[in-house]
Amino acid sequence: MIAIPDLAEHxxxxxxxxxxxxxxxxxxxxxxxxxxxxxxxxxxxxxxxxSLAERAGLALRGALIERELPLAAHYRALLAATADxxxxxxxxxxxxxDGQDRLSVLFRYADRVTERPAECGQDxxxxxxxxGLSPQDIVAVTQxxxxxxxxxxxxxxxxxxxxERAA
Amino acid sequence: MTRFTMEEVGWExxxxxxxxxxxxxxxxxxxxxxxxGQRGSAYFRTLVHDPASLAERGALFTKVMYAxxxxxxxxxxxxxxxxxxxxxxxxxxxxxxxxxxxxxKQDAVMHALLEHGxxxxxxxxxxxxIVDYAAGLTRDPTATTAAGLAPLRAxxxxxxxxxxLIHAVAMFANANxxxxxxxxxxxxxxx
Numbered sequence: 001m002i003a004i005p006d007l008a009e010h011x012x013x014x015x016x017x018x019x020x021x022x023x024x025x026x027x028x029x030x031x032x033x034x035x036x037x038x039x040x041x042x043x044x045x046x047x048x049x050x051s052l053a054e055r056a057g058l059a060l061r062g063a064l065i066e067r068e069l070p071l072a073a074h075y076r077a078l079l080a081a082t083a084d085x086x087x088x089x090x091x092x093x094x095x096x097x098d099g100q101d102r103l104s105v106l107f108r109y110a111d112r113v114t115e116r117p118a119e120c121g122q123d124x125x126x127x128x129x130x131x132g133l134s135p136q137d138i139v140a141v142t143q144x145x146x147x148x149x150x151x152x153x154x155x156x157x158x159x160x161x162x163x164e165r166a167a
Numbered sequence: 168m169t170r171f172t173m174e175e176v177g178w179e180x181x182x183x184x185x186x187x188x189x190x191x192x193x194x195x196x197x198x199x200x201x202x203x204g205q206r207g208s209a210y211f212r213t214l215v216h217d218p219a220s221l222a223e224r225g226a227l228f229t230k231v232m233y234a235x236x237x238x239x240x241x242x243x244x245x246x247x248x249x250x251x252x253x254x255x256x257x258x259x260x261x262x263x264x265x266x267x268x269x270x271x272k273q274d275a276v277m278h279a280l281l282e283h284g285x286x287x288x289x290x291x292x293x294x295x296x297i298v299d300y301a302a303g304l305t306r307d308p309t310a311t312t313a314a315g316l317a318p319l320r321a322x323x324x325x326x327x328x329x330x331x332l333i334h335a336v337a338m339f340a341n342a343n344x345x346x347x348x349x350x351x352x353x354x355x356x357x358x
Contacts, residue, residue, distance in 0.1 A: 033226045121351075147224070156311050157333030
């Protein structure tokens with residue numbers, strides 16, 4: 001959809017040939033799997049029961065909760081390219097509404113997994129299943145929501161190394 | 168603070184795991200790509216409901232924890248145990264506490280961390296720097312600045328070691344949430 005070789009370096013304005021870019025390539029396999037995990041979760045060729053718009057919305061909420069603003073801007077642009085106005089508005093509404101409609105339940109789940117994972121319970125999974133999500137969809141949603149905190153900490157750590165070099 | 172333990176903790180999924188008899192070819196292939204010791208576990212058989220994400224994220228996990236050189240494996244385990252304590256994942260903390268002790272023989276250090284939490288006293292400078300960094304990046308990633316690397320540098324960590332530490336902390340922001348959302352830790356007394 002968008003030709004970005006590496007999302008982290010795109011968001012950080014990091015040149016692959018810079019010292020930090022070369023350092024990352026000492027862990028080239030990790031870099032490759034990070035990017036492939038992101039694509040498998042956010043931009044899958046076969047999205048199954050969770051649409052690309054819903055995936056972008058879930059990713060956006062995670063980035064907003066984590067206050068990772070460049071990552072949020074990326075997912076906001078992705079959402080704008082895939083979703084209708086109602087989903088776009090709902091994705092940035094905090095807290096998520098109490099309703100039992102699909103988006104409200106999905107977004108409440110994303111918020112809990114991101115902010116208070118220790119409070120997750122059987123009820124959370126049962127609510128997703130009651131919406132008609134298959135086990136594959138539930139695992140995909142959970143993998144996606146749980147991957148945004150990875151991206152957030154990767155970006156924060158790389159930013160520290162960038163700032164250290166600039167000092 | 169005694170809910171964390173180095174004893175074996177169970178993990179009970181909140182979705183029925185995939186059974187070998189009914190697995191699709193895609194699920195079988197994704198499990199076969201996982202480490203042999205793990206592919207039969209309830210956790211992997213739950214994640215394999217979505218084969219594509221299991222394959223890529225599983226490969227990422229393996230490289231983050233086991234890639235050669237860089238941060239010693241024991242210190243990756245120390246960092247991931249600390250992240251798991253901060254996030255409250257009793258299962259993950261027990262697994263990675265045991266691996267840290269196996270690799271480092273620092274039994275007393277890990278017992279103190281599990282018993283008293285990450286504010287514990289008496290760590291050496293390098294342990295302290297790793298514990299503090301892992302906890303800070305876990306709790307408030309966007310509040311970190313370059314100054315946060317200074318204790319790691321003073322303790323002798325090089326660029327690749329710090330990159331490995333970042334990867335380990337990030338990986339457990341992810342792993343803890345998967346474990347906590349898709350299942351629950353079962354303490355030894357209940358098991």
